Amino acid sequence: MWIFHSANNYSERVFFVTWSRWCLCYCAAVACLLLSPVRTDDVCLSSCVCARNSGTVTCREGEDTEVPGDIPEWTSTLVITGRNISTLQRGAFMTNGTDLEVTTLLLSYNGIQVIEPYAFLGLPRLHLLDLSHNRLETISARAFHGLPELRSLYLNDSVLPVATTQLSAALSTQSLSNLHRLELAGNRLMSIPLRALDIYNLHALVLVNNSIETIGRENITNLYQQKRLRVYLSLNPFRCSCGLDALYYWLKNSSQCPDAKHLLCSEPEAKRGTPVEMLQGEDVDCGTENLETVSYVFLGIVLALIGVVFLMVLYLNRGGIKRWLNNIREACRDQMEVYHYRYEQDSDPRLANVAV
Numbered sequence: 073m074w075i076f077h078s079a080n081n082y083s084e085r086v087f088f089v090t091w092s093r094w095c096l097c098y099c100a101a102v103a104c105l106l107l108s109p110v111r112t113d114d115v116c117l118s119s120c121v122c123a124r125n126s127g128t129v130t131c132r133e134g135e136d137t138e139v140p141g142d143i144p145e146w147t148s149t150l151v152i153t154g155r156n157i158s159t160l161q162r163g164a165f166m167t168n169g170t171d172l173e174v175t176t177l178l179l180s181y182n183g184i185q186v187i188e189p190y191a192f193l194g195l196p197r198l199h200l201l202d203l204s205h206n207r208l209e210t211i212s213a214r215a216f217h218g219l220p221e222l223r224s225l226y227l228n229d230s231v232l233p234v235a236t237t238q239l240s241a242a243l244s245t246q247s248l249s250n251l252h253r254l255e256l257a258g259n260r261l262m263s264i265p266l267r268a269l270d271i272y273n274l275h276a277l278v279l280v281n282n283s284i285e286t287i288g289r290e291n292i293t294n295l296y297q298q299k300r301l302r303v304y305l306s307l308n309p310f311r312c313s314c315g316l317d318a319l320y321y322w323l324k325n326s327s328q329c330p331d332a333k334h335l336l337c338s339e340p341e342a343k344r345g346t347p348v349e350m351l352q353g354e355d356v357d358c359g360t361e362n363l364e365t366v367s368y369v370f371l372g373i374v375l376a377l378i379g380v381v382f383l384m385v386l387y388l389n390r391g392g393i394k395r396w397l398n399n400i401r402e403a404c405r406d407q408m409e410v411y412h413y414r415y416e417q418d419s420d421p422r423l424a425n426v427a428v
């Protein structure tokens with residue numbers, strides 16, 4: 073036994089050391105497991121990735137059809153993309169009734185169809201909201217309420233034609249008074265979907281790749297008044313005829329359209345592909361032609377009226393005129409007779425002798 077023990081003394085020590093190492097490891101593991109729930113910050117939402125250092129939570133493709141519920145309060149950038157969120161509900165981003173400090177919210181490619189009133193409540197610090205590449209068909213007039221610090225709103229390729237009127241209503245809220253940049257590319261818009269421009273602080277309005285054929289004088293006047301505003305308009309099907317004049321002179325006269333060189337005519341057929349800037353004034357200036365035609369017609373009518381009035385006066389006074397003519401004739405005859413009499417007197421030789 074002793075011999076065996078002493079013989080195995082070495083191996084026993086080895087065994088003890090190994091065992092105690094295992095024990096330490098095990099204890100550490102248990103401690104880790106016990107302590108980890110305390111550090112909740114590192115636990116992320118299901119099917120999301122959390123990067124605490126950069127304050128970013130990213131939720132990509134998933135089965136969820138709603139906005140994740142427990143967004144960590146340290147989140148500054150929240151990315152939710154590739155999900156099937158058909159409705160953005162009222163207060164969708166409110167966690168437990170408290171405000172989040174999120175400044176950037178990216179919601180592209182989520183198949184969003186409906187934005188309910190106050191959907192973005194509880195995000196008072198939001199600077200940038202990207203709703204691009206969704207399928208919006210219902211947008212509440214109060215959809216963007218409660219976003220006093222929003223500076224950039226991206227809605228490219230997202231608004232269906234049925235929702236353009238609703239979009240105008242939703243965007244004309246005082247709550248967007250800090251909006252600097254509004255991107256509305258690829259929405260088949262026929263006109264600027266803003267009712268007024270002076271309620272924002274807009275520096276960039278991106279309307280490329282829409283269905284705008286022209287912009288009317290009223291809107292151009294408003295654009296002139298927003299001197300710092302830049303409007304991007306390429307890839308629109310401009311109708312280069314009568315009615316493009318206000319837009320044409322605005323492009324020539326202001327530098328508010330940075331992509332002016334890329335605006336092309338789509339109509340009429342003969343001018344398709346011609347840069348709008350290369351047009352001549354008379355190509356778009358049907359205003360003066362119209363004015364000339366109108367003034368000639370007007371002149372003709374006035375002359376005809378004067379003629380008619382003249383004829384009526386003549387007709388109504390025909391009795392008086394006859395009398396007047398008779399008077400004149402008689403006066404003439406009297407005068408002639410007086411002359412005749414004088415002549416006869418002057419030529420009487422007796423009288424001539426008396427005078428001498």
Ligand SMILES: *[C@@H]1O[C@H](CO)[C@@H](O)[C@H](O)[C@H]1NC(C)=O
Pocket residue numbers: 137156158
């Ligand atoms: C999205 O969800 C709706 C129901 O919420 C369902 O009808 C639709 O088929 C889904 N679409 C996709 C692309 O998963």
Ligand SMILES: *[C@@H]1O[C@H](CO)[C@@H](O)[C@H](O)[C@H]1NC(C)=O
Pocket residue numbers: 168
């Ligand atoms: C939610 O709110 C309740 C009371 O309003 C509070 O007790 C609880 O701690 C809150 N939870 C979170 C995650 O903020």
Ligand SMILES: *[C@@H]1O[C@H](CO)[C@@H](O)[C@H](O)[C@H]1NC(C)=O
Pocket residue numbers: 180202204226228255257278280
């Ligand atoms: C559309 O939106 C994206 C952001 O999602 C932005 O980077 C891009 O410049 C926008 N404009 C166009 C014309 O695509």
Ligand SMILES: *[C@@H]1O[C@H](CO)[C@@H](O)[C@H](O)[C@H]1NC(C)=O
Pocket residue numbers: 229257258259260281
């Ligand atoms: C223009 O917008 C349409 C959607 O309205 C989109 O399918 C197309 O790819 C866009 N074209 C370009 C050049 O961006």
Ligand SMILES: *[C@@H]1O[C@H](CO)[C@@H](O)[C@H](O)[C@H]1NC(C)=O
Pocket residue numbers: 264266267268269288290291292294
């Ligand atoms: C653009 O013109 C339309 C009517 O012509 C008007 O309803 C709209 O308010 C105008 N928008 C801007 C921004 O001038």
Ligand SMILES: *[C@@H]1O[C@H](CO)[C@@H](O)[C@H](O)[C@H]1NC(C)=O
Pocket residue numbers: 296321322325326
């Ligand atoms: C040219 O632009 C100025 C402001 O930049 C504006 O006051 C003026 O009316 C414009 N002229 C025409 C012909 O549009």
